[in-house]
Amino acid sequence: MNENEKPLTDERWQAIVSNDTAYNDRFIYAIKTTGIFCKPSCKSRIPKRENVRIYANAKQAQYAGFRPCKRCKPTGERLPDQEWAAIAAQYIDNHYTGPLPLQTIAEACHGSPYHLQRTFKRIMGVSPSGYVQKTRVAKAEQLLASTTQSVAAIAAAVGMPNVAYFITLFKKTTGYTPVEYRLRGSLNEMGEVMENGTGE
Ligand SMILES: [Zn+2]
Numbered sequence: 072m073n074e075n076e077k078p079l080t081d082e083r084w085q086a087i088v089s090n091d092t093a094y095n096d097r098f099i100y101a102i103k104t105t106g107i108f109c110k111p112s113c114k115s116r117i118p119k120r121e122n123v124r125i126y127a128n129a130k131q132a133q134y135a136g137f138r139p140c141k142r143c144k145p146t147g148e149r150l151p152d153q154e155w156a157a158i159a160a161q162y163i164d165n166h167y168t169g170p171l172p173l174q175t176i177a178e179a180c181h182g183s184p185y186h187l188q189r190t191f192k193r194i195m196g197v198s199p200s201g202y203v204q205k206t207r208v209a210k211a212e213q214l215l216a217s218t219t220q221s222v223a224a225i226a227a228a229v230g231m232p233n234v235a236y237f238i239t240l241f242k243k244t245t246g247y248t249p250v251e252y253r254l255r256g257s258l259n260e261m262g263e264v265m266e267n268g269t270g271e
Contacts, residue, residue: 113143156194
């Protein structure tokens, strides 16, 4: 617990669970997994208790690196769309290995799916689901290049247990099948070794 944090007592937890407005000026709660903080009365989905951090006020939560919820506006100001999109992108970066429908991302980021879809696309130039796909393909590229894991294992590791769908998406995005991509990488490496070998 950092110095500004307060304990999550049962009373405070009860206030969060019941969205009790009477506690709004007594504390705010932050959610470790998303980096967002809320008033006790916020109507967003109730976080897991172990991810909740309690602060006396918004200032301390901000000082600890959390950002205000777009829905309950604990600082009284509207969270800029850029910051909200960044929170959603960060959430995707941290959760792409599991199922990630728009609804889940929106709930975690304390907004409506419709609003997130529009805002994210406008700021990031790609929809949330497009960003999820890009993230998964980029991670798969890394794993193909740096490990000997099977394509099926890599597909599962990047949150796409349906291998056929994974291969289709990978090819559509990179122009290569996963196997071609890996082979291409090792051919390049061989080429470099040979070049280095002839140099000296
Ligand atoms: Zn909130």
